[in-house]
Amino acid sequence: MNIVLLNPEIPYNTGNIGRTCVLTNTGLHLIKPLGFSLDEKAVKRSGLDYWKDVQLYIWEDFEHFLKxxxxxxxxxxxxxxxxxxxxxxxxxxxxxxxxxxGPESKGIPEEILNRYKENNITIPMLPLGRSINLSNSVAIILYEALRQNNFEY
Structure with missing residues (x-):
């Protein structure tokens, strides 16, 4: 499996997601621009000592990633x-x-969502806030995908 973060803004979320990716043998793709430096202590602190083991891919933009x-x-x-x-x-x-x-503050841009409408998915939730935290959302969907594949890492 592969998790893709488009323009992530909060280093703690990316660090947590990186840790989850290591423990599930999942690739982590980050598409620039990033809202932080990957050298920031916050990324490494939330990823703990797992960060060095992340299968990390950095992409300059969405189109390059797609291709x-x-x-x-x-x-x-x-x-x-x-x-x-x-x-x-x-x-x-x-x-x-x-x-x-997508980025924590605004999600995936409308033009991308409209271009791939049939592949848009959501986590059901009450309309009391914008959305579930990014790292929690990644874990919810990733573990469903892994469950469907018998947790074959």
Whole structure:
């Protein structure tokens, strides 16, 4: 599996997600611009001593990421958003799929969501706030994808 963070803004979330990725043998793709430096103590502190083991890929922009990972590998890419009705649990995930999450303050841009509307997924929640924390959202969807694949890491 692969987790993709488009323009992540909060180093603690990225550190936590990195730790989850290490312990599930999941690739972590970061698409620039990042809202922090990967050398920041906050990233390393939340990733603890796992950060050195993250399968980390850095991409200059969304189009470069798409060309190298989705088009060349004919992989599935899903977009986590609050702007759809299709539940993350309604998808049949494959072992090499990619799940993208947008920046914490605004989510994945509308033009991307509209371009790939059939691959938009959401975590059902009460409309009492904007969304569940990014690192929690990653864990929820990633573990469903792993469960469907019998936790084959």
């Amino acid at each position: 190298e990972n989705i088009e060349n590998k004919n992989a599935n890419l899903y977009f986590a958003t609050t702007k759809t009705e299709k539940k993350y649990s309604d998808i049949k995930y494959e072992k090499n799929d990619y799940i993208m999450f």
